[in-house]
Amino acid sequence: GENVEQHPSTLSVQEGDSAVIKCTYSDSASNYFPWYKQELGKGPQLIIDIRSNVGEKKDQRIAVTLNKTAKHFSLHITETQPEDSAVYFCAAPKTGFQKLVFGTGTRLLVSP
Amino acid sequence: SQTIHQWPATLVQPVGSPLSLECTVEGTSNPNLYWYRQAAGRGLQLLFYSVGIGQISSEVPQNLSASRPQDRQFILSSKKLLLSDSGFYLCAWSVSSYNSPLHFGNGTRLTVT
Numbered sequence: 001g002e003n004v005e006q007h008p009s010t011l012s013v014q015e016g017d018s019a020v021i022k023c024t025y026s027d028s029a030s031n032y033f034p035w036y037k038q039e040l041g042k043g044p045q046l047i048i049d050i051r052s053n054v055g056e057k058k059d060q061r062i063a064v065t066l067n068k069t070a071k072h073f074s075l076h077i078t079e080t081q082p083e084d085s086a087v088y089f090c091a092a093p094k095t096g097f098q099k100l101v102f103g104t105g106t107r108l109l110v111s112p
Numbered sequence: 113s114q115t116i117h118q119w120p121a122t123l124v125q126p127v128g129s130p131l132s133l134e135c136t137v138e139g140t141s142n143p144n145l146y147w148y149r150q151a152a153g154r155g156l157q158l159l160f161y162s163v164g165i166g167q168i169s170s171e172v173p174q175n176l177s178a179s180r181p182q183d184r185q186f187i188l189s190s191k192k193l194l195l196s197d198s199g200f201y202l203c204a205w206s207v208s209s210y211n212s213p214l215h216f217g218n219g220t221r222l223t224v225t
Contacts, residue, residue: 032211043118043202043216044156051211089156093211098144098163100214104155 002027002094006103014111019080021106023090024072033073034100035064036089044089048075080110114139118203118217125224131176131190133220135203138184143205145186146214147178150200162186163208198224 003026013019025033031052036044050057050064050073057064061080066073077084087107091100118135125131137143147159158171160178168178175194179187186203201220206212 034213036214036216041219041221043204043218044214046213046215049213091214098206098208098210098212099146099158099161102156 002030002092002101004090004092004101004103006090006106008106009104010107010109012109012111013080015080015082017080019077019084019108019110021075021088021090021108022072023074023092023103024070025092026071027092027095028068028071029095030092032093033064033066034091035062035075036091036102038087038089038105040086047088077108080108082110082112084108085110114205114215116203116205116215116217118220120220121218122221123223125193125222127195127224128192131188131193131197131222133188133201133203133222135186135188135217136184137205140184140205140207142183142208144208144212145180145184146204146206147186147188148202148204148216150202150219152199156202160188193224195224198222 006023034049037047038044048059048064050066061078063076087105089105090103094101115138144163146161148156162168162180176190203217204214206214
């Protein structure tokens with residue numbers, strides 16, 4: 001089955017810096033990779049996703065890159081702001097099932 | 113647009129008491145429904161998922177059960193709560209297809225005392 005590993009577990013940056021979170025997956029058949037942002041006391045919210053027919057997708061200050069050969073994908077946040085502080089989760093589908101396997105999460109802290 | 117409602121937001125229950133958490137989805141038909149649990153500072157553990165009324169798949173053996181009495185209603189239950197059942201419970205839905213994003217509710221913080 002699918003196994004998703006996420007690094008780092010915590011990440012501290014200064015406001016305006018870039019932040020990168022990386023995930024690896026095990027099932028080469030996986031073809032959909034979402035990223036979620038969870039603020040304190042709330043449910044995770046989808047912020048961006050990518051399918052395997054593209055290598056990169058951008059939405060304003062966030063981008064996701066996918067390397068299918070190496071089986072890893074990354075979230076990039078540029079010009080970070082304090083409101084980007086949250087826990088971020090990556091995920092990949094469990095092949096043959098209509099469900100996602102989540103990484104263990106990255107706590108991002110952006111200091112003013 | 114689709115919305116997901118989950119209640120209550122917080123709950124404090126004594127050990128041995130029953131539990132019922134409810135989740136409803138609006139604005140979509142025949143969604144897949146999911147219950148996740150999140151321990152403090154930890155990741156998301158899938159407990160149950162359902163692809164249709166009365167169809168429940170359990171991911172891990174535990175003290176909890178789930179039911180789907182209506183198309184857009186998902187209930188998480190326990191007959192007797194344990195201390196280890198404390199956590200943040202999240203309901204989610206997706207369209208009924210592969211490789212679809214999940215949409216989460218705002219969760220229920222359960223404390224078993």
